[in-house]
Amino acid sequence: MGDSKIFLAYRVPGGKLQFYRESQDSPQLFHFVNFKADLELQMAMEACAPYDFQAWHFHSDQEAPSKESQLTLLDQSIQALQNGEGAKVVISRLYPAQTKWSPIQVLERMDALYPQATVYLFSHPEAGTWLGASPENLLSLDEGNLEIASLAGTRKWEERDTFTAKEREEQAIVSRSIIDLLKAQNNIEAIEGGNTEIKKAGNLAHLYNAIQAKAGTSFKPESFVKELHPTPAVGGSPKGWAIDFILKNELYDRRFYTGYFGWSHLERSSAQFWVNLRCAEYNGLHNLNLYVGGGITAQSQAMDEWKETEAKAQTILKALEKQNV
Numbered sequence: 001m002g003d004s005k006i007f008l009a010y011r012v013p014g015g016k017l018q019f020y021r022e023s024q025d026s027p028q029l030f031h032f033v034n035f036k037a038d039l040e041l042q043m044a045m046e047a048c049a050p051y052d053f054q055a056w057h058f059h060s061d062q063e064a065p066s067k068e069s070q071l072t073l074l075d076q077s078i079q080a081l082q083n084g085e086g087a088k089v090v091i092s093r094l095y096p097a098q099t100k101w102s103p104i105q106v107l108e109r110m111d112a113l114y115p116q117a118t119v120y121l122f123s124h125p126e127a128g129t130w131l132g133a134s135p136e137n138l139l140s141l142d143e144g145n146l147e148i149a150s151l152a153g154t155r156k157w158e159e160r161d162t163f164t165a166k167e168r169e170e171q172a173i174v175s176r177s178i179i180d181l182l183k184a185q186n187n188i189e190a191i192e193g194g195n196t197e198i199k200k201a202g203n204l205a206h207l208y209n210a211i212q213a214k215a216g217t218s219f220k221p222e223s224f225v226k227e228l229h230p231t232p233a234v235g236g237s238p239k240g241w242a243i244d245f246i247l248k249n250e251l252y253d254r255r256f257y258t259g260y261f262g263w264s265h266l267e268r269s270s271a272q273f274w275v276n277l278r279c280a281e282y283n284g285l286h287n288l289n290l291y292v293g294g295g296i297t298a299q300s301q302a303m304d305e306w307k308e309t310e311a312k313a314q315t316i317l318k319a320l321e322k323q324n325v
C-alpha cells in the first residue's frame, strides 16, 4: 500500500470515516469530476484500514483575485443580469489559507465538526490534493430510489428565519430545473418535489428540498448525472449562458470546485454523488486555496456577495485553525 499514488478517505453524513485504496477487483468506482466535466477521474477502490500517506500531489498554484477585481466582476455580473442576459449566475473566487495541521488531521477535524456533511480527502496525480465538507447531494440512487438535493440561498445559522420570498423563488428555480430534467427521462416516475426545509451546513443555513423519484432498471446514474451537472445551484440559469459567462469572466480556474465526486457500483444500480462545495485544494503541505462562491441575480449587491463568500470560507477555515474542535 506504501507505493499507492492515490489517497482517499471519505465519510457520509452520520457514517464513520473510512479509508480506501485502489483495487482492480473492487466493484466500487470512485469518481472525481471537474466543473467543466472534461476531466473525469474514475477508479476502482476498496475500503481498508487507516494508513499513512506522504506522497501528496500538488498542482501549480493559482493566484487569488484581489478584492477589488472580484468586486468589479460581481458588479459586471449583476449588470449583465439587469440587462436581461440571464436570470442567475454563480460567481466564485479563491481564498488562500494556511494550517499547521497535516491533511489527515484537517480531515479528522472536519469529521468532528460537520456530522451532517460528506467529508473527504483525496490526492491523485491528475487532480492534486483536495478536501471538502459538502452539504449538497447531487444524486443518490439505491434500489431504484432516486434522490437529488435542491440547495440555494445562504444565511448565517442564527439568521435562518430571515429568508425572503425572492430567495425562496431562486431556490424554487433550482428545484424546477431538476424536476423538468427528471420529467424528460423515460425511465423515471413518481417524481416528488418535497417540502422546502432549512438545512444546516456548518455555521450556515440553506433552503433545501430533497427531490425524490423512482428509477427504472434501465436508468444509468453515471450518464444522468452528466445531464444534471451543473445545476443552477452552482452554475446558473439559463444553464448554457451561465456556464459560458463563468468560463469567460471568472478570474481563475474552478478546477474541481463545483464539480462532483462520489461512488457508483459495477454490479448494482446504486450511486452517490456530491457537489464539490466547501472545499479546498492544497498547493503545499500546509498551504491551501479555499474555493467559495454564491448565486448572483439582478437584485444582488456586490459587497453582500463578497461577505457571503467570507462566511462560506469559515467552514474550511474552522477545520484549519488552531483551537480544539
Ligand SMILES: C=C(O[C@@H]1C=C(C(=O)O)C=C[C@H]1O)C(=O)O
Pocket (backbone or CB within 6 Å): 090, 092, 136, 151, 152, 153, 154, 206, 233, 234, 277, 278, 291, 292, 293, 294, 295, 296, 312
Ligand atoms: C457556490 C456555493 O454554494 C452554493 C450556492 C449557494 C447560494 O447561492 O446561496 C448556496 C448553496 C450552494 O448551492 C459555495 O459554497 O461555494
